[in-house]
Amino acid sequence: MTSKRNRTFSPATRIAQALRFIDEETGAVVPAIQPAATYARDENYETRKPYWYRRDGNQTTAHAEAIIAELESAAESLLFASGMSAATAVIDQLPAGAHVVVPRVMYHGVLAQFQKYDALKRLSVSYYAAGDLVELEEAMRQGETRLVWVETPNNPEWEVTDIAAAAKIAHNAGALLLTDCTGTPPCSTRALDFGADISFHSATKYLNGHSDITAGVLSVRETGALWDDICMVRKLHGTVLHSFDAWLLIRGMRTLFLRVEKATRNALAVARHFEHHPRLEKVLYPGLPSHPGHAVAQRQTGGQFGGMLSIIVKGSKQTAIDVTRYCELFYPATSLGGVESLIEHRMTVSGPGFPVHPRLLRLSIGIEDADDLIYDLEQALTRANGG
Numbered sequence: 480m481t482s483k484r485n486r487t488f489s490p491a492t493r494i495a496q497a498l499r500f501i502d503e504e505t506g507a508v509v510p511a512i513q514p515a516a517t518y519a520r521d522e523n524y525e526t527r528k529p530y531w532y533r534r535d536g537n538q539t540t541a542h543a544e545a546i547i548a549e550l551e552s553a554a555e556s557l558l559f560a561s562g563m564s565a566a567t568a569v570i571d572q573l574p575a576g577a578h579v580v581v582p583r584v585m586y587h588g589v590l591a592q593f594q595k596y597d598a599l600k601r602l603s604v605s606y607y608a609a610g611d612l613v614e615l616e617e618a619m620r621q622g623e624t625r626l627v628w629v630e631t632p633n634n635p636e637w638e639v640t641d642i643a644a645a646a647k648i649a650h651n652a653g654a655l656l657l658t659d660c661t662g663t664p665p666c667s668t669r670a671l672d673f674g675a676d677i678s679f680h681s682a683t684k685y686l687n688g689h690s691d692i693t694a695g696v697l698s699v700r701e702t703g704a705l706w707d708d709i710c711m712v713r714k715l716h717g718t719v720l721h722s723f724d725a726w727l728l729i730r731g732m733r734t735l736f737l738r739v740e741k742a743t744r745n746a747l748a749v750a751r752h753f754e755h756h757p758r759l760e761k762v763l764y765p766g767l768p769s770h771p772g773h774a775v776a777q778r779q780t781g782g783q784f785g786g787m788l789s790i791i792v793k794g795s796k797q798t799a800i801d802v803t804r805y806c807e808l809f810y811p812a813t814s815l816g817g818v819e820s821l822i823e824h825r826m827t828v829s830g831p832g833f834p835v836h837p838r839l840l841r842l843s844i845g846i847e848d849a850d851d852l853i854y855d856l857e858q859a860l861t862r863a864n865g866g
């Protein structure tokens with residue numbers, strides 16, 4: 480029999496209460512923001528542990544990190560000023576000339592970073608088709624590959640990678656597996672549980688959920704030399720998340736489960752409505768049973784597929800751009816994972832040199848009324864086709 484005292488509360492419960500926060504001095508159930516850049520030494524001229532200078536971290540940021548560590552079942556989590564600075568911290572600590580294996584199609588900023596390091600001969604980069612475990616295995620170099628980067632679902636095609644299988648492939652060759660599951664945050668996909676060594680998220684997106692900060696986070700199952708190196712990179716690059724932004728993130732995360740549930744319901748409604756639409760060539764959404772990664776996505780997300788989907792419109796590249804211009808509800812803006820729905824012509828945003836279909840529109844489905852979103856896309860498609 481489990482007594483109430485011994486009950487382990489679920490992450491949804493713990494996160495809604497920001498880990499049962501109560502301010503010791505005042506009893507406030509909301510944390511204060513600690514903005515100090517520096518801390519006075521004590522009477523023995525010792526630094527007050529654990530904080531002494533903000534570039535090393537502070538209590539507001541640490542509180543947000545503790546919440547994410549709980550969501551991820553991580554030993555530790557570390558917050559950065561953006562997703563890109565968190566990604567770069569991992570890339571930066573790799574030894575010179577290290578071999579890494581990354582998806583050919585992935586978030587354009589991270590891909591650009593790998594391409595740059597490859598061109599500078601700082602790293603040796605091999606590519607695989609996102610979701611394709613055979614290609615991934617072929618790209619591995621036994622004892623030489625240091626890092627496998629998996630983005631699942633990947634941007635902007637939403638191919639699904641089996642994290643547990645990818646972890647096996649990486650570990651068999653002696654490499655670490657990093658996952659970028661920004662599209663399905665840890666209320667949906669707990670990557671460390673499936674065998675990832677490092678879980679990366681752009682917290683700008685679902686974790687915060689309100690499009691009002693940029694943030695990135697790394698979480699690990701085990702601390703050690705690699706983690707120490709990553710912590711050192713954040714400290715020396717000065718890329719710690721600001722305490723005010725950490726406070727907004729704490730507030731945003733309290734509703735993470737609710738927001739992702741609603742976004743998933745809305746995205747499913749939109750995907751089902753448009754799946755066989757005469758003006759569309761294709762709907763790319765892992766929540767659809769017809770999606771090749773559906774079964775794996777079902778297992779990895781528990782059915783919380785998230786709000787990210789892409790559509791490929793019929794007609795021309797200009798038809799696709801026109802759809803974004805005629806939308807009345809969807810904002811024609813980049814980013815994802817906020818409460819408001821966004822639409823973007825991905826080729827225009829990611830720029831030349833990035834492989835993306837010219838008629839692909841990326842949709843970040845928010846928490847509005849699903850019928851309103853469907854109406855908006857319908858009327859924009861009609862107008863873009865001269866109707």
Ligand SMILES: *Cc1c(COP(=O)(O)O)cnc(C)c1O
Pocket residue numbers: 561562563564586588589630634659661662681682683684693694695815
């Ligand atoms: C946004 C994003 C990033 C980069 O994060 P920023 O917070 O914008 O720096 C990395 N990966 C994915 C999948 C993203 O969506």
